[in-house]
Amino acid sequence: MNLNSIGLPATQSKELAGDLNILLANFQTYYQNLRGIHWNIRGRSFFDLHAKFEELYNDANMKVDMLAERVLTLGEVPLHTFEAYTRASRVPVGKNISKDEEAIRLIVDCLKELLILERQILEASDKANDEGTNAMMSDFITEQEKTVWMMKAWLAEKI
Template structure:
């Protein structure tokens, strides 16, 4: 087994970098969706949702940077073109969404997809003994599960 500079199996780190790049692409689409609904939200809940969407896109932007830096730490190169993001993203595209419930449903659908990817990476990083990636995924999952619960509560829907 070849070990990289941070003491991890180099082959497993390369695989995790690829998986993290897929997550990065999906987070970029999620971020852009949040910007769009922040700009376009209309209705009686505008003031509350406009602020909430800004909070969410600010958090997503921080996470994008954390994911890219983790890819670099593992020896990979982060994806950084819209073409790459489109090719690797499964998060739904939210185009011209201005209604409150449609916007919240887009967030839930996006986070559901991100959670699936993050759980896969969590399993892989655990097998690779990669505590850095493992910890990051664990933190992301905990935060996003709570956000999904809150969004579903806002919609008056069950988890």
């Protein structure tokens, strides 16, 4: 078996890096959505949501960096152009969203897609014995599930 410099199967690492690049692209779209709703939110919830959206986009920005660095650690090149992000992303794109409920629903819809991708990567990284990617996905999933619960609570909806 051909192992890379960190002792993982080279072929599986390349595939995982590809999956992580797709997640990276989706996170970049999610990040831009969060910036947009942060800038454009209006109404009585402005102060609370403006601050919350900033917290979320700062977190997403940190995760983008972590994903890119993991792709590099696996020996591949992270996606880094808007064209590549647009091609690979499947999270919904929010445009001109200024209403609180619409903004929260966009976050929930984006996180649902991110969680689906992260669970797929978690399964693949487990099979490759890639604990670094596995731990990252587990952490992302745990945080995002809590965020979905909180957003659904704000909407007065069940998970």
